[in-house]
Amino acid sequence: MTAPEVTPLLETRALGKRFGGLQVTSDVNLALEPGELHCLIGPNGAGKSTLINLIAGRIRPNGGEVFFLGREIGRLGVPARANLGLVRSFQISSLAQEFSALRNVMLATQSRQGSSFGFFKPVMRDRSLTEPAMAALERVGLADRAHVAAAELSHGERRGLELAIAIALGAKTFLLDEPMAGIGAEGTRPLTAFLDGLRHEAPILLVEHDMDTVFALADRISVLVYGRVIATGSVAEIRRDPEVRRAYLGDAA
Numbered sequence: 001m002t003a004p005e006v007t008p009l010l011e012t013r014a015l016g017k018r019f020g021g022l023q024v025t026s027d028v029n030l031a032l033e034p035g036e037l038h039c040l041i042g043p044n045g046a047g048k049s050t051l052i053n054l055i056a057g058r059i060r061p062n063g064g065e066v067f068f069l070g071r072e073i074g075r076l077g078v079p080a081r082a083n084l085g086l087v088r089s090f091q092i093s094s095l096a097q098e099f100s101a102l103r104n105v106m107l108a109t110q111s112r113q114g115s116s117f118g119f120f121k122p123v124m125r126d127r128s129l130t131e132p133a134m135a136a137l138e139r140v141g142l143a144d145r146a147h148v149a150a151a152e153l154s155h156g157e158r159r160g161l162e163l164a165i166a167i168a169l170g171a172k173t174f175l176l177d178e179p180m181a182g183i184g185a186e187g188t189r190p191l192t193a194f195l196d197g198l199r200h201e202a203p204i205l206l207v208e209h210d211m212d213t214v215f216a217l218a219d220r221i222s223v224l225v226y227g228r229v230i231a232t233g234s235v236a237e238i239r240r241d242p243e244v245r246r247a248y249l250g251d252a253a
Helices: 048-054 080-083 099-114 127-139 155-168 183-199 209-216 237-240 242-252
Strands: 010-019 022-032 038-040 063-068 088-089 172-176 204-207 221-226 227-232
Touching: 010 048, 010 127, 022 038, 022 204, 022 221, 022 227, 038 048, 048 088, 048 172, 048 227, 063 221, 080 088, 080 183, 088 155, 088 209, 099 127, 099 155, 099 221, 127 155, 155 183, 183 204, 209 237, 221 237, 221 242, 227 242
Parallel strands: 038 204, 038 221, 088 172, 172 204
Antiparallel strands: 010 022, 010 063, 221 227
């Protein structure tokens, strides 16, 4: 008996982007299934961040389609996609640096609820905002740093804060662009463990250079080289793929 076909939550079909005469991504077909952690790897300049930007709605493609939750979302901008639950955590932090960690997450909670901060409203005593925001901070291990300004957090803590914001937004799919960058081995281990559990809440499309992390976490891996997906498969399949080894993995396999 054959297994039932799984409907992807997120899918790209022949997605492409050209900047002038440079074709950055070309005919990218990618699918993210429920409960999956799907890693996107490739050398520098392969088009990985451009692809994430296309999916998130920060840039518009020259061709192809993006489907999320069964609908084509190509005309939607970043906020509309985030409201649907397609949430990106940025490679370069875009936090409100002067706000506390708690206030940053409260902004996400407020956005999800569709409420607004009144000018004279004592928002820091609004439990409908503070309680879910604190719960998100607790999940990423930042509850004791809730009242510290984002600018004063360590690099690894800011990564955690970005994840707390994504959780507060009610993500149905996480787009994570190099969350391990710059946090060191001590920060990598707990973050890897956290992502391992997070996939069961919502699937994750993860761009990552740290191959130990990729091989530890990935259900599937897609390899992007010169803007094209040259292989998609399990860790074992990608490790032994001769084209992938030539183009990217080398001795890392």
